[in-house]
Amino acid sequence: MHDAAKEMLQQAIGKAALAEAPQTYAAYAPSNIALSKYWGKRDRARNLPLNSSLSISLAEWGSHTQVGPSEDGLDHVTLGGEELALETPFAAKALKFADLFRGEKAVPLRIETNNTIPTAAGLASSASGFAALTRALCGSFGLTDVVSEAEMSLLARLGSGSATRSFWHGFVRWDKGVREDGADSFAHPLDVRWPEFRIAILPVDVGPKSHSSRDGMNHTVATSPLFQSWPDQAEADCAAIERAVCAQDFDTLGALAEANALAMHATMQAARPALSYLTAESWVLLERLWQARKDGLLAFATMDAGANIKLIFLETATQDVTQTFPNAQVIVPFDQV
Ligand code: DP6
Numbered sequence: 001m002h003d004a005a006k007e008m009l010q011q012a013i014g015k016a017a018l019a020e021a022p023q024t025y026a027a028y029a030p031s032n033i034a035l036s037k038y039w040g041k042r043d044r045a046r047n048l049p050l051n052s053s054l055s056i057s058l059a060e061w062g063s064h065t066q067v068g069p070s071e072d073g074l075d076h077v078t079l080g081g082e083e084l085a086l087e088t089p090f091a092a093k094a095l096k097f098a099d100l101f102r103g104e105k106a107v108p109l110r111i112e113t114n115n116t117i118p119t120a121a122g123l124a125s126s127a128s129g130f131a132a133l134t135r136a137l138c139g140s141f142g143l144t145d146v147v148s149e150a151e152m153s154l155l156a157r158l159g160s161g162s163a164t165r166s167f168w169h170g171f172v173r174w175d176k177g178v179r180e181d182g183a184d185s186f187a188h189p190l191d192v193r194w195p196e197f198r199i200a201i202l203p204v205d206v207g208p209k210s211h212s213s214r215d216g217m218n219h220t221v222a223t224s225p226l227f228q229s230w231p232d233q234a235e236a237d238c239a240a241i242e243r244a245v246c247a248q249d250f251d252t253l254g255a256l257a258e259a260n261a262l263a264m265h266a267t268m269q270a271a272r273p274a275l276s277y278l279t280a281e282s283w284v285l286l287e288r289l290w291q292a293r294k295d296g297l298l299a300f301a302t303m304d305a306g307a308n309i310k311l312i313f314l315e316t317a318t319q320d321v322t323q324t325f326p327n328a329q330v331i332v333p334f335d336q337v
Pocket of ligand 1 (some may be wrong): 014033034039053126160161163214303
């Protein structure tokens with residue numbers, strides 16, 4: 001079936017005066033955390049979402065990816081300096097994505113990725129990974145002048161939905177779009193700079209995920225009777241969260257973001273069989289947060305397809321947050337940007 005992202009790339013490749021061989025090109029993309037979640041697809045092949053989402057990027061926590069020609073005629077994929085077997089899921093996904101650029105041509109590539117996200121934070125890196133890979137492939141294949149960042153976001157969606165939001169720092173919104181070919185489903189940055197905004201990661205479980213977010217959302221969509229209420233509520237939450245971000249109304253934003261995350265997890269708990277990424281330790285931290293909030297701490301939680309808790313708060317609450325949660329890893333999203 002027709003795919004807008006693939007068609008755009010083919011046209012860009014046609015427009016660019018392609019060099020014989022790909023050039024070596026390095027790119028960076030920050031990871032991001034959704035304040036209004038993407039959960040559920042209307043089209044699995046194109047990663048088209050059922051609802052829009054809105055995120056905050058994690059500044060220097062992200063992926064550095066370099067793409068270039070391979071000297072020995074074979075594909076090579078490294079992660080954190082270690083060469084991966086090509087059939088490992090990470091290498092296979094990266095090369096399948098690179099195939100969109102090299103097409104039928106046998107252009108052997110070297111793809112090197114280094115994540116700056118502390119391993120102990122237990123955060124997934126597929127969002128920053130696919131965004132950095134998209135940027136690096138565009139650079140390597142000479143497409144930076146003909147493919148815009150919005151178009152890169154469109155392309156990265158084919159790798160992973162949340163990667164659409166990793167092309168910019170700060171707050172980013174991914175519009176779900178309505179078109180079947182996906183032409184209107186990509187992200188854009190919000191024109192908001194909020195230097196006092198803070199994120200803290202409370203690491204719970206650093207082991208590998210029990211289920212990928214992809215499998216988890218597909219299982220939830222297919223089996224959870226609560227899921228039917230999700231797309232409309234999530235769309236309304238996304239619009240309200242965008243308004244709160246633009247107004248820099250932290251109380252409203254925090255309450256909405258926490259409610260949105262808990263609602264997403266409720267759809268999973270009602271799946272059959274139930275799916276729970278949150279562990280006993282996650283709930284202990286949430287209870288501690290709610291008690292601290294009763295005592296005056298202005299911080300809110302959000303949780304993704306893993307056991308970690310992420311907090312959002314303003315600069316003035318930093319000391320209270322780190323006292324309440326001594327292992328909190330604080331991120332300053334607008335420090336350098
Ligand atoms: C819970 O982007 O990892 O983090 O599109 O299948 O690759 P795929 O899924 P992915 O899902 C992210 C889900 C989430 C919420 C969010 O980031 O919006």
